[in-house]
Amino acid sequence: MNAFVTRDGSGWMPQYLTAIDGTTCIGCGRCFKVCSREVMHLYGVDDAGEILGACDGEDDDFDGELNSMIMVVDHAGRCIGCGACARVCPKNCQTHVAADQVAP
Ligand code: SF4
Ligand code: SF4
Numbered sequence: 001m002n003a004f005v006t007r008d009g010s011g012w013m014p015q016y017l018t019a020i021d022g023t024t025c026i027g028c029g030r031c032f033k034v035c036s037r038e039v040m041h042l043y044g045v046d047d048a049g050e051i052l053g054a055c056d057g058e059d060d061d062f063d064g065e066l067n068s069m070i071m072v073v074d075h076a077g078r079c080i081g082c083g084a085c086a087r088v089c090p091k092n093c094q095t096h097v098a099a100d101q102v103a104p
Contacts, residue, residue: 014081
């Protein structure tokens with residue numbers, strides 16, 4: 001039996017965000033904007049493709065090393081599996097796993 005239900009008791013299977021492909025993500029920020037749970041954040045990337053760290057939104061160019069930004073799933077445990085992020089991603093670079101399949 002499905003342990004997950006909506007308010008009226010209907011069956012509902014959460015689809016948890018588990019990963020974002022950094023090679024296809026364009027850092028558009030759409031997924032971040034629709035997520036109510038702060039599951040993912042923008043991270044800076046240098047010319048060599050190395051992740052520099054989280055962008056704090058204060059013109060942080062990582063001492064001139066910043067080349068691009070990608071979204072990183074850094075708080076996966078906060079996800080409620082609503083699926084909103086999947087609906088807005090233009091690059092299909094997210095991986096979601098059903099609640100009854102994801103590792104605890
Ligand atoms: S599935 Fe919902 S809660 Fe989880 S990361 Fe996406 S938008 Fe946030
Ligand atoms: S919506 Fe997709 S392409 Fe845009 S930042 Fe999120 S994962 Fe990356």
